[in-house]
Amino acid sequence: xxxxxxxxxxxxxxxxxxxxxxxxxxxxxxxxxxxxxxxxxxxxxxxxxxxxxxxxxxxxxxxxxxxxxxxxxxxxxxxxxxxxxxxxxxxxxxxxxxxxxxxxxxxxxxxxxxxxxxxxxxxxxxxxxxxxxxxxxxxxxxxxxxxxxxxxxxxxxxxxxxxxxxxxxxxxxxxxxxxxxxxxxxxxxxxxxxxxxxxxxxxxxxxxxxxxxxxxxxxxxxxxxxxxxxxxxxxxxxxxxxxxxxxxxxxxxxxx
Ligand code: NAD
Ligand code: 0WE
Numbered sequence: 001x002x003x004x005x006x007x008x009x010x011x012x013x014x015x016x017x018x019x020x021x022x023x024x025x026x027x028x029x030x031x032x033x034x035x036x037x038x039x040x041x042x043x044x045x046x047x048x049x050x051x052x053x054x055x056x057x058x059x060x061x062x063x064x065x066x067x068x069x070x071x072x073x074x075x076x077x078x079x080x081x082x083x084x085x086x087x088x089x090x091x092x093x094x095x096x097x098x099x100x101x102x103x104x105x106x107x108x109x110x111x112x113x114x115x116x117x118x119x120x121x122x123x124x125x126x127x128x129x130x131x132x133x134x135x136x137x138x139x140x141x142x143x144x145x146x147x148x149x150x151x152x153x154x155x156x157x158x159x160x161x162x163x164x165x166x167x168x169x170x171x172x173x174x175x176x177x178x179x180x181x182x183x184x185x186x187x188x189x190x191x192x193x194x195x196x197x198x199x200x201x202x203x204x205x206x207x208x209x210x211x212x213x214x215x216x217x218x219x220x221x222x223x224x225x226x227x228x229x230x231x232x233x234x235x236x237x238x239x240x241x242x243x244x245x246x247x248x249x250x251x252x253x254x255x256x
Contacts (some may be wrong), residue, residue, distance in 0.1 A: 001031030002031045003029045003031040003032070003034075003163045003230060003233075003234045004028060004032055004033045004088070004230070004233050004234055005031070005032030006032060006034075006089075007028075007032070007033045007034070007087035007088055007233070008034045008035070008036075008083040008084075008085060008086050008087055009028055009033045009034070009035050009036070009086070009087060009088030009090065009233070010035070010037075010038070010039050010078075010079055010088070010089050010090070010131070011024070011025045011026075011035055011036070011037050011038070011090045011092070012026075012064065012066070012077070012089070012090060012091055012092060012093055012123075012127065013090065013091065013093045013144075013176065013195075014037055014039065014044075014047075014048050014052075014092075014165075015039075015040075015044055015047065015093030015195050015196075015204075016047050016195060017051060017052075018192075018193065018194045018195060019092065019104060019146055019168065019194055019195065020066065020092050020189060020192060020194060020222065020225055021090055021092035022051060022222075023222035023223060023225050023226040023229075024090055024092070024142070024225060024229035025037070025052075025224050026226055027089070027223075027226030027227060027229055027230040028090075028229065028233060029055050030215070031230055031234075033087075033088060033233070034058075034059075035052070035055065035059060035084065036059070036060035036061070036062060036075075036078075036079055036082075036083070036131075037051075037052045037059065037060070037061050037062070038062050038063065038064035038075055039061065039062075039063060039064070040060075040063075040064065040065050040066075041063070041065060042063075045056035045061070045063070045253040048061055049061050060078065060079065060082055060083075062074070062078055065229070066093060066119060066123035066126065066127070067118055067119060067123075069126070071128055072126055072127065073130065075130075076130040076131065076134065076158075078241065079134065080134055082096065083134075084132055084133035085135070085136050085137065086093035086131055086135050086139065087135065087138070087139050087140065087141075087233075088138070088139065088140050088141075088233050089127060089128070089131050089139065089140075089141045089142070089230065090141040090142050090143075091123065091124050091141070091142070091144065092125060092143075092144045093120065093123060093125075093144075094144070094159060094162070094163075094196060095115065095119040095120060095195075096112060096114065096115065096119075096120070096157070096158050096159045096162065096219060097111075097112045097113070097115060097116075098199075100116065100157055100158045100159075101155055101156070101157055101158075101159060101200065102114035102155065102156075102201070103157075105157040105158065105160075105161075108157060108158045111129060112158055113158055113161075116158045116159060116161070116162040116174070117161075117162050117165055119161070120159065120162040120165075120166060120216060121137075121162045121163075121165035121166040121169055122143050123222075124141075124143050124166055124169050124170070124173070125169055125173065126183065127141075128141055128177065130184075131182075132177055132180060132182060133190065135180065135181075135182050137181070138161075138180070138181030138182060138183075138234045139177075139180075139181070139182040139183070140182075140183050140185075140232055140237070141173070141177075141182065141183065141184040141185070142185055142186070142187060142229055142232050142233065143166055143170060143184075143185075143186045144186070144187055144188075144189060145163045145166055145167055145186040145187065145188040145189075145244060146159070146163055146188060146189065147177050147188060147190075147246075147248065147250075147251065147252055148160035148163055149163035149164045149166070149167050149188070149244075150252075155200070155201070155202070159239065160187075161208075166186065167186055170184050170185065170186050170242060170243075170244070170247055171242045174179060174203075174241040175242070176243030178241060183232075183238075183240065184241055184242065185232050185237075185241060185243045185244070185245060186240065186243070186244045186245070187225060187229060187232070187244075187245050187247055188229050188244050188246045188248065188252070189220065189225055189247050189248065190210055190214070190219060190220045190247065190248035190249055190251055191203065191206050191207055191210060191219065192209070192219075192220065192222060192225070207219055210248070210249060210251055213251065214248065214249035214250050214251040214254070215250035215251075215253065215254070216249035216250055217249070218249055219249065220247055220249055222249060224230065224247055225247055228245060228247050232245070
C-alpha cells in the first residue's frame, strides 16, 4: 500500500539529479504523491523539466526565485488552481555568497549575511505562510538543515547562522501551524556530494572524516534522505512536529 497515496506536494530545490530535493521527490512520487516542482531561473528549467517528466505529463513545473514575493505568490496561485489542496512541501534551498564560505566568519559582510538569511531561512517562513491556506486537511512541511547550525564547522560560517535561524523558524512555524494540523520539521543531513557541496574546499576530506568518526562508519545515501522525507510526510509521523531529525550516520551524537 502506498504510504502517501493521493497527497499533493510541492518541491523547492531541485537543480539536478544529485539534488537532495530530487531524492526526496522520488520517494514521495513512488509512494503515490502528485507533485509540483519549482526551479530557480531559466538556467535550471530544462534540468527540472527532464527529471520531473519521468513522473508523467501532468507534473507542474514552475519558476520560483524565493527572494521574489511575486514569484512565490504565482506558484501557490497555480498550485491552488491545478491541485486544489496541498499536503506536502519540501524546502531544500540554501545560498550564501561564495566568499562568505571561504574566509573567517568575523568578516561576513552585512550583504552576505542578509542574502544567506533571506534565501536560506526567511524563505521557509514565506513558503509556509503561502502554503498554509491550501493545506486544508493538514500538511507536512520539511526543510533541509546541517550540523553547522548547532556546532562550529570551519568555513560553513554564515550558512551555520542561517541554518540556526531555519531550525528556530521550524519550531515557531510548528507552533503557529499546529492547530491546522500542519507539521513542520527539519532533516539535518550528513554531507552529500551535490552541486551545493562541490566547490567547497575540503569537501572530500569531510566525507572521509564522517566515515572515520560517525558511529555507522560510513556516509549517508540520498535514498536514506528520501526514506526520512517520506516518513515525515506520512501519517507515521502524525505526532512529530518542530523537530530536527539527524540523518548523518550518528555523527551528531559524538563528543570526540
Ligand atoms: P543543490 O545545489 O542541488 O540544491 C540547492 C538548491 O537551492 C538548488 O536547487 C538551487 O536552485 C536552490 N536555490 C538557491 N538559491 C535559490 C533562490 N534564490 N530561489 C530558489 N531556489 C534557490 O544542493 P543540495 O545539497 O541538494 O542542497 C539542498 C539543501 O540541502 C540545502 O538547504 C542545503 O543546505 C541542504 N544540505 C545539504 C547538504 C550537503 O552536504 N549537500 C547537507 C545538509 C544539508
Ligand atoms: O548547506 C550546504 C551548502 C550550501 C551552500 C553552498 C554554496 C556553494 C556555492 C550555500 N551557498 C553556496 N554558495 C555558493 O556560491 N551544505 C550543508 C554543504 C556544505 O557546505 C559547506 C560545508 C558543507 C557540509 C561549506 C563549508 C564547510 C562545510
